[in-house]
Amino acid sequence: MAKTDALQGSLDLLVLKILSRRPRLHGYAIMAAIAFTSGEVLRAEEGSLYPALYRMEEAGWIRAEWIKKETGRRARVYELTAEGKKQLGAEESRWQSVSLAINRVLREA
Amino acid sequence: MSVWSRISNAVRSERLNREIEEELQAHMEEAIASGRDPDEARRAFGSALRAREAGHSVRVAGWLESLLADVRFGWRQLCRNRVTSAAAVLSLALAIGACTSSFRLIDALVWRPLPIAHPERLYFLSRAGMGFDNKPGAWDSWAYPDFELLQAAARGKAQLIAVSYANRDDITYKTDLEMEKASVQHVSGNMFAAFGLQPAAGRLFSESDDHAPGAAPYAVLTYDYWTRRFARDPSVIGRTLHYDNGVYQIIGVSEKKFTGTEPGIVVDIFVPTMMDRGVTRQDRTWIRTLVLVEPGVSIESLRQMFEAIHGGFERQRLTGQTGLSPVTIQNVLRNNVRIEPAPAGISQMQKNYGRALAAIAFLVLLVLFIACANVANLMSARAAARTREMALRVSIGAGKGRLVRLVLAESVLLAVLSAAIGALFSWWSAPLVVGMINPKDNPARLILPADVRVLAFGLLLTIVVMLLFGLLPALRASSVNPAGALKTGETPVARQRLMRTMVGIQVAFCFLVVFVAGLFVASFELLSNKPTGFSADRLLLLETTSRAPQPTVYWDDVAEHLREMPGVERVSQSSWPLLKGIGWNDSISVNGGPPSIDLAYFLNVSPGWFETMKIPLLQGRDFRDSDAYPQAAVVNQTFARKFLHDEHPVGRFFEKASDDGTHQRMQVVGVVRDAYYSSILVMLPVVFVPMHSQEIAGVRDATFVVRTASSNPLALASTLRQEVTHVRAEFRVSNVRSQEELNQGQTIRERLLAMLAFFFGFVALLLAGIGLYGVLNYSVLQRRREIGIRMAIGSPRAGIVRLVTIDVCIMIALGACAGVALGLGAARSVESLFYEVNATDPIMILLPFTVVLSTACAAAIPALVRAVRIDPAEILRSE
Numbered sequence: 001m002a003k004t005d006a007l008q009g010s011l012d013l014l015v016l017k018i019l020s021r022r023p024r025l026h027g028y029a030i031m032a033a034i035a036f037t038s039g040e041v042l043r044a045e046e047g048s049l050y051p052a053l054y055r056m057e058e059a060g061w062i063r064a065e066w067i068k069k070e071t072g073r074r075a076r077v078y079e080l081t082a083e084g085k086k087q088l089g090a091e092e093s094r095w096q097s098v099s100l101a102i103n104r105v106l107r108e109a
Numbered sequence: 110m111s112v113w114s115r116i117s118n119a120v121r122s123e124r125l126n127r128e129i130e131e132e133l134q135a136h137m138e139e140a141i142a143s144g145r146d147p148d149e150a151r152r153a154f155g156s157a158l159r160a161r162e163a164g165h166s167v168r169v170a171g172w173l174e175s176l177l178a179d180v181r182f183g184w185r186q187l188c189r190n191r192v193t194s195a196a197a198v199l200s201l202a203l204a205i206g207a208c209t210s211s212f213r214l215i216d217a218l219v220w221r222p223l224p225i226a227h228p229e230r231l232y233f234l235s236r237a238g239m240g241f242d243n244k245p246g247a248w249d250s251w252a253y254p255d256f257e258l259l260q261a262a263a264r265g266k267a268q269l270i271a272v273s274y275a276n277r278d279d280i281t282y283k284t285d286l287e288m289e290k291a292s293v294q295h296v297s298g299n300m301f302a303a304f305g306l307q308p309a310a311g312r313l314f315s316e317s318d319d320h321a322p323g324a325a326p327y328a329v330l331t332y333d334y335w336t337r338r339f340a341r342d343p344s345v346i347g348r349t350l351h352y353d354n355g356v357y358q359i360i361g362v363s364e365k366k367f368t369g370t371e372p373g374i375v376v377d378i379f380v381p382t383m384m385d386r387g388v389t390r391q392d393r394t395w396i397r398t399l400v401l402v403e404p405g406v407s408i409e410s411l412r413q414m415f416e417a418i419h420g421g422f423e424r425q426r427l428t429g430q431t432g433l434s435p436v437t438i439q440n441v442l443r444n445n446v447r448i449e450p451a452p453a454g455i456s457q458m459q460k461n462y463g464r465a466l467a468a469i470a471f472l473v474l475l476v477l478f479i480a481c482a483n484v485a486n487l488m489s490a491r492a493a494a495r496t497r498e499m500a501l502r503v504s505i506g507a508g509k510g511r512l513v514r515l516v517l518a519e520s521v522l523l524a525v526l527s528a529a530i531g532a533l534f535s536w537w538s539a540p541l542v543v544g545m546i547n548p549k550d551n552p553a554r555l556i557l558p559a560d561v562r563v564l565a566f567g568l569l570l571t572i573v574v575m576l577l578f579g580l581l582p583a584l585r586a587s588s589v590n591p592a593g594a595l596k597t598g599e600t601p602v603a604r605q606r607l608m609r610t611m612v613g614i615q616v617a618f619c620f621l622v623v624f625v626a627g628l629f630v631a632s633f634e635l636l637s638n639k640p641t642g643f644s645a646d647r648l649l650l651l652e653t654t655s656r657a658p659q660p661t662v663y664w665d666d667v668a669e670h671l672r673e674m675p676g677v678e679r680v681s682q683s684s685w686p687l688l689k690g691i692g693w694n695d696s697i698s699v700n701g702g703p704p705s706i707d708l709a710y711f712l713n714v715s716p717g718w719f720e721t722m723k724i725p726l727l728q729g730r731d732f733r734d735s736d737a738y739p740q741a742a743v744v745n746q747t748f749a750r751k752f753l754h755d756e757h758p759v760g761r762f763f764e765k766a767s768d769d770g771t772h773q774r775m776q777v778v779g780v781v782r783d784a785y786y787s788s789i790l791v792m793l794p795v796v797f798v799p800m801h802s803q804e805i806a807g808v809r810d811a812t813f814v815v816r817t818a819s820s821n822p823l824a825l826a827s828t829l830r831q832e833v834t835h836v837r838a839e840f841r842v843s844n845v846r847s848q849e850e851l852n853q854g855q856t857i858r859e860r861l862l863a864m865l866a867f868f869f870g871f872v873a874l875l876l877a878g879i880g881l882y883g884v885l886n887y888s889v890l891q892r893r894r895e896i897g898i899r900m901a902i903g904s905p906r907a908g909i910v911r912l913v914t915i916d917v918c919i920m921i922a923l924g925a926c927a928g929v930a931l932g933l934g935a936a937r938s939v940e941s942l943f944y945e946v947n948a949t950d951p952i953m954i955l956l957p958f959t960v961v962l963s964t965a966c967a968a969a970i971p972a973l974v975r976a977v978r979i980d981p982a983e984i985l986r987s988e
Contacts, residue, residue, distance in 0.1 A: 027132065028139035046136065050129075076132045 011044055011052050012061075013095055016080065016088040019062060023079040027053060030078070053078060061087045122174055176514070183519035186491070194523070197484045200876050201527035204477035205570060206534025207869070211470035212566045213539045217555040218373060219463050221453055221562065224366035226305030227401065228452040232408070234259070234398040234415060235447045239440035241433070242694070243706045247447070249455065250274075250394035253382065255422045259398065262418050266406045271297045271382045271396040274457070275374045277551045279654065279843045281351045288841055291334065291377040293352060294369055295385050295396070298325070301363065303401050309335070311346040311361025318381040322388045325381040328357040332365040334377035354656060355384065368556060370399065373458030373546075375554040391426045392768060397455060400448060408448055416446040433696065433768055434706050458553060462546060465862050468939045472625060472869045475618040477574065479873055482611040483880040484523065485578035489608055490887045492516060492586040499586050512587035520579025528571040535567075545861050581607065605891075605916075608884050613920035613927070616961065619877035620928025623957040625935060626863075626870030631953065632944040633863035636856045642784025643687060644723035647678075648848035649822035650686045651813040651829055655839045658807030661800050663837055668715070668813060670836045676825055679816040681718035682800055686812050688851045692787045696766040697752050697796075704766035709748060709794045710786050711765070713738065713811075718797075719781055721814050729759035729779030737801040739765065739773035746783045748794035753777070765796070789855045790944070814848075822847045862942060874960065878968040881917070885972035889913055889979075896976055897984030906977045913976045914969060921965050928961070929954060 018033045019025060025033065027050060034044050056062045061084035066074050080088070118125050141147050187194040222228035235249040253271065260269040273295035281288045298318030306313065309332050318325035328350060330339075339345045349356050357380060369376035387393040402408065420442065427438045453459075492499075499512060507515075539557050546553040585607070653667075664682055671680045685691055693711045696704035716732040719725075732741060742763075749758040758780050764772040775798070786793045800808070813833070817825050823845070830842040853860075889896070896909055904912075936948030946953060 026135070026139070028136045028143075031136075032143070046133075050133065050136075073135055073138070074131065075135050076128075 010095065011048060012056060013088070013091040014042070014044070015049075015052065015056065016061065016084055016091060019078060019080045020085065020088055024065075024067075024077040026075040026077050056084070059087075060084075122177075175511075176518070179515050179518035180522065182515065183522045186519050187522060190491075193487060196879065197487055197523060198526050198530065200480040200872075200879075201477075201484060201523065201574065202530035202534060203872065204473065204480040205527055205531030205567075205574060206538065207473040207531075208470070208477050208570055209531060209535040209563065209567050210539040210542065211466065211473050212570075213535065213557050213563055214542060214555065215463070215466050215470060216562060216566075217557050218456075218459055218466065219453055221372075223304075223370060223452065223454045224364075226303075229450075230402050230404070231451050231454075232400040232402060232448050233451040233455045234400060235449065236419070236444045237447055238444035239437075241437060241441060242708050243437055243440060248394070249397050251396050251398045252391050252394050252422075253385075253388045253396060254391050255419060256396060256398055258418050258422055259415055262414060263400070263411065266403055267411060268299060268303045268401040268403075269297075270300045270303055270399040270401065271295075272300065272370050272399060273382065273385065273396050275369060275371050275376050278352065279841075280378070282348070288843065291338075292374055293378045293380060294371075294376045295382040296379050298381050298383070301329075304367070306364045306367050309362040309364055310343055311359070313361050313363060314379070314381055319383055322383050325383050326355055326357050327360045327381065328352075329379040330359060330362045331368055331376050331379070332362055333368055333375055335362045338377075350378070352378070352380070353386075357384070370397075370454040371456035371458070372454050373456045373462075373553045373555055375556070391422075399451065399455075412446060412448045415448065419444075419446050434704050436706055458546070461858060464939065465858055465942055468625070468629075468942060469862065469865050469869075471935070472622050472866060472873075475622050476869050476873050476876065478577075479615050479618050479622075479876045479880070481574055481577040482615045483876055483883070485581060486608045486611050486880060486884055486887075488516070488520060488578060488582040489585070490883070491519075492582045493891075495586065500590075509587045513583045516583035516586045517575075517579050520575050520583065524571050524575035524579070527574070528567060532567060542861070542865070545857070545864075547857065605888065608887070609916055609920045612881055612884050612917060613924040615877045615880050616921050616924030616965065617927040617931060619873045619964075620925055620957055620961045621931045621935060622866075622873040623870045623960055624928070624932040624954065625939070626866035627953055627957050628936060628943055628946050628948060629859070629862045629866040631946045632942070633856060633859040635946065636789065636859050636944050637853075639789055641688070641789060641852060642724060642782060645848035645852050647817045647820060647822050648722075649815040649817055649825060649829065650844075650846055650848055650851070651815065651833060651842045652685070652810070652844040652846075653813060653833055653840050654810045654843045655837075655841065656809075657839070658805070658809045659837070659839060660807050661802070663839075664800065664808060664811055665715070667833055667836045667840060671813060671815060671829060671832060674825075674829065674832060676818045677815055677829075678818050679717065679721045681721040681814045682715040682811050683718055683814060684713040684800075684808075684811055686814065686848060686851055687712075687722070688785060688787065688789065688848075688855055690787050690854075692793075695768075698764040698766045698772065699752055701764075705752065707751065707794070709752065709765075709796050711796050711798055712786070713800045713802075714743075714797050715800045718814065719743070721816050722784070724784050725782045727780045727782055729777065731779060732797075732799050734801075736778070736799040737803045738798045739775050739802075739804070741778045741799060742775040743779040743781055743797040744777055745781055745795045745797075747792050748796060749777075749780050751794045789852075822849075858942075859944065874964050877961070878964045881921075881965055881968040882971060885913065885917060885969050886975065888917075889972045889976045893979060893984055896979050897981040900979065901981035901985060909976055909979075910973055913973060917969070921962075925958060925961065929958070932957075 014034050015030055018030055018037070022033065027046075030053075031044050031046070031049055034042055053062070053064075057064055057078075061081060062078045063081050064076050064078050067077055069075050223231065225231070233249060234251065235247050237247040238245065240246045240248065251271075256269065256271050260271075263269055275292050275294040277290050278293045279288050280291045280293070296314070298314040299316045301308075301313040302315065308329075311329075313329055314325070314327065318327065330345070335341055335345065346359055346361060348359050350359065351357075363379065369379075382388060382396060385395070387395050400411070402411065423442055423444075427433065427441065502512060502515075536559070543553055543555050543557070651671075668680045668682055671677055684693075694708040695711065696706075697709045698704050714732070716734055716736070719731055726743075727746070729743070732743065744753075744758060749755055752763060753761055758777050760777065762774060762776050764774050766772050775796070781797070783792055784795075785791075786795050800811070813829075815822070815825070815829065819825070826845040830845055833840050833842050892913070896912070899909065899912070932954070933948055936943075940948070948954075
């Protein structure tokens with residue numbers, strides 16, 4: 001199976017979920033985590049990941065901070081806000097109902 | 110947080126770009142470090158620029174970013190022509206600041222509601238009709254027994270509150286040596302409760318303080334006075350103060366926001382009305398009647414009730430009064446009672462200065478329009494210079510709205526800068542103007558806060574100003590036709606027409622301002638140069654008082670001592686100085702006839718007073734030490750003419766007829782030349798009577814009139830002040846001033862009006878001149894090529910001059926005519942502020958006309974010189 005870009009509309013959910021398990025990740029780590037936990041099936045493209053991160057930051061779901069790494073470079077790490085936790089819950093239940101519906105269609109048809 | 114962060118990101122857009130760049134770079138390095146192929150990683154990102162843009166647009170408010178770009182661009186435009194921009198900003202700032210100051214003053218004096226529970230329910234009572242002097246008028250002063258009748262009748266429908274006129278009076282806290290001035294007001298005990306005011310300390314008066322005359326010797330301080338005089342010391346409550354022969358206990362401090370009901374006066378000390386000695390007198394009108402109407406009560410029915418009750422009171426009081434002519438009594442009984450809203454309080458200063466300030470505000474508004482017209486023309490000219498740029502922007506796809514915004518941004522910057530400087534100007538100038546109102550020893554005090562009302566006005570004014578000068582040029586600039594503009598670069602005719610119209614309006618307004626200013630200045634000149642009939646030169650006035658009446662020989666004693674002081678030439682006494690503004694009047698009965706309808710005015714003077722005042726004796730003799738009141742009298746010319754018909758006045762007898770029917774017979778011993786008595790506006794018939802009296806044992810107040818040797822009489826003030834108390838310990842000098850100061854006090858309002866009007870007239874001329882210069886100069890620059898060609902084909906210089914000026918001349922002529930028409934209309938509405946000047950006087954019109962025209966000519970000359978100096982060869986070569 002070819003590597004697919006994260007499903008349309010589910011990128012936010014993936015990012016929020018990852019950040020809810022492991023706070024304070026930078027962009028590359030989030031991308032890597034999505035790939036790893038999905039068994040290299042799902043991939044977030046850089047071109048869509050960063051605008052999505054900024055959008056969620058503006059919406060107040062996640063919060064960003066510059067930290068200094070051991071290498072001396074700066075990295076921008078993200079973590080979930082209380083607002084984001086609520087959003088995650090909503091997105092998760094939305095995803096559940098959507099995938100349930102799709103499964104039902106696949107079974108019946 | 111989101112909107113805010115997007116806005117703040119827009120402001121620091123550069124830094125944001127760097128951060129996004131840095132984050133993406135870090136990502137790439139991370140990817141490479143974890144073993145990805147560098148080329149592949151870079152490819153995955155796509156174009157770095159695109160990624161950055163995508164990130165950027167999410168995090169930034171786009172509209173704001175482009176707006177900021179416009180503002181930056183506008184700022185650079187302003188900086189390109191620093192001198193003209195600065196001139197525009199300064200002229201607008203001056204006009205905006207002056208407008209704001211005018212608003213602050215008028216608002217504080219007339220509009221701002223009192224800080225009380227229900228200002229909208231507050232009214233005041235006045236009477237209108239014929240007065241006791243048989244002249245029509247309106248009066249807001251009432252006798253206390255009359256007030257009590259009204260108050261009782263209105264119970265349930267309205268609360269009536271009596272407040273006296275706040276007075277600057279002598280008070281002492283310890284010994285008489287430490288006498289000081291404070292502004293004292295008598296108020297009803299129910300006032301504080303009715304107004305919903307709380308004490309800041311101690312307690313306030315209550316209705317129980319209104320029960321019996323003299324039974325409530327209490328004082329309430331205002332918060333302002335408590336702060337200034339006692340530094341908010343709470344132990345001041347319980348202390349006593351001496352005022353007007355009584356001892357008052359301080360019981361409390363009123364709420365901070367409340368400074369009395371008279372805008373222009375900040376009261377220091379409140380005392381109950383019941384403590385005034387006149388409280389039982391039916392014939393003494395000394396209080397204002399404020400009415401706090403209960404909701405739902407008809408004002409008109411209230412008024413009718415008050416009128417009926419007041420009529421009954423007057424009828425009862427005047428029945429059997431033989432001192433007044435029957436005509437006078439009839440007239441007075443026919444007076445109407447008026448009830449008018451007074452949400453802002455009621456004061457004499459409103460009456461005296463409300464109109465004057467409105468007139469100045471009007472002039473200032475015109476100056477603002479002139480300044481706006483200037484800036485509008487400036488913006489027009491700049492927009493014209495940018496026609497090609499605008500055309501280019503349109504051709505590469507800029508929308509109309511975007512162009513309007515681009516040009517308006519510059520106007521907004523101008524307006525905001527001007528408003529900021531204007532606010533500073535207003536902060537400085539409004540208190541300055543207040544300081545010029547009233548004499549030095551009793552300054553007017555208006556509360557001038559920078560509150561919401563003032564800020565709202567300033568904001569509104571700034572927006573209006575910006576639209577006035579910015580909108581038209583912006584719309585013009587945006588409606589550019591790219592094809593035509595890119596080809597030729599000529600200014601459209603419509604734009605020049607707009608600029609010329611502005612010149613016309615400027616000239617009209619400028620004429621109006623200069624014309625009205627001229628009338629004010631002429632009024633002041635006439636008034637201040639008016640001969641008073643006496644000489645104020647080197648005269649020092651010692652207004653002296655003593656707690657108990659003192660025999661007149663004691664007063665003579667003091668005068669005698671003062672005469673021996675070095676530097677003193679003459680010393681005389683009178684009850685009060687001339688032109689102090691107070692008077693004593695009564696009817697006159699000649700040859701046993703009925704009391705006169707016209708009143709005569711009286712003043713006690715000592716022998717030698719006429720010589721000290723340099724009022725020449727025309728007939729008869731001066732008083733002697735042996736003369737006493739009421740026997741001998743010296744009258745002025747007006748009296749001799751009016752009451753004695755100029756038939757050998759000396760030696761004749763007349764009677765002074767008081768309201769209560771008592772008559773005092775006097776014989777004229779001398780006639781003096783006319784001199785103004787209480788005001789320089791009217792020459793009154795005056796009877797001078799001796800200080801010595803057969804009737805009264807002593808005198809409490811009198812003024813020593815001292816003619817000093819030195820040209821500055823005030824140099825002797827403190828020495829003489831001490832000397833008075835030194836000679837007789839009971840005497841205290843409550844006020845020292847020069848007669849000159851009193852004379853000037855007569856023309857304070859006129860001086861203020863003349864000064865401000867002159868200043869703004871000058872500013873209007875200057876601005877209109879600059880505006881005209883700018884427009885002509887611009888039009889010469891625009892038509893350089895045409896002028897060059899005309900010259901090359903032999904047009905004479907006169908023709909060139911005509912070409913350049915003809916349109917503008919027509920506009921000036923039209924503007925001037927409109928100005929005259931407007932001026933005559935405006936003058937009529939402020940007529941009451943003029944003194945003996947007539948707006949239709951040809952000189953008063955011709956003079957400003959000449960001034961405006963010569964300014965216009967002066968402003969036109971540089972442009973004309975430039976036009977005729979154009980070198981055709983050079984112009985044609987450059988094409």
